Amino acid sequence: xxxxxxxxxxxxxxxxxxxxxxxxxxxxxxxxxxxxxxxxxxxxxxxxxxxxxxxxxxxxxxxxxxxxxxxxxxxxxxxxxxxxxxxxxxxxxxxxxxxxxxxxxxxxxxxxxxx
Amino acid sequence: xxxxxxxxxxxxxxxxxxxxxxxxxxxxxxxxxxxxxxxxxxxxxxxxxxxxxxxxxxxxxxxxxxxxxxxxxxxx
Numbered sequence: 001x002x003x004x005x006x007x008x009x010x011x012x013x014x015x016x017x018x019x020x021x022x023x024x025x026x027x028x029x030x031x032x033x034x035x036x037x038x039x040x041x042x043x044x045x046x047x048x049x050x051x052x053x054x055x056x057x058x059x060x061x062x063x064x065x066x067x068x069x070x071x072x073x074x075x076x077x078x079x080x081x082x083x084x085x086x087x088x089x090x091x092x093x094x095x096x097x098x099x100x101x102x103x104x105x106x107x108x109x110x111x112x113x114x115x
Numbered sequence: 116x117x118x119x120x121x122x123x124x125x126x127x128x129x130x131x132x133x134x135x136x137x138x139x140x141x142x143x144x145x146x147x148x149x150x151x152x153x154x155x156x157x158x159x160x161x162x163x164x165x166x167x168x169x170x171x172x173x174x175x176x177x178x179x180x181x182x183x184x185x186x187x188x189x190x191x
Contacts, residue, residue, distance in 0.1 A: 007180060009180065046182075048181035049178075049181045049182060049183055049184040049185075050185060050186075052181055060180075062139070086181075087180055087181060089179060089180055091176070094135040
């Protein structure tokens, strides 16, 4: 199991209701593949730096999850089929991993100190 | 310029002991691109090679997600 983060931009012309269902659908897809959602951040509507599919705004959603290595690949296929999804990116969650290794380091340090 | 007048540039990320450069931090990324959206070279920013590589990747990810522009701000 590894920690990932995935971010996607939804087409604002879907309307609020559809956006809600798309977010839920994506979450369900991730969980349906045996992964655990750690956190969902909604950045909401943001201006795009350049137009994508003639849209100047997009609804950003960021999901942190923990799952097997196959999940990001399946997720990509899922995004590609979703026409309301303007952009997506799934990466290993460095922020989560860094927080963890820091914990480890500090615990190592505290263990070493009594010597 | 005499040696003592030249300000020594240091890597901002090393100074802050940053472990990772987050592509989600738009304000940070914007500091390292020119007003035309190009990635500033190490020559100018003074970043170390390691952090410049990480930064470049972060900027490219940021561009993909339309958080920072590929070209100048005024694309019409």
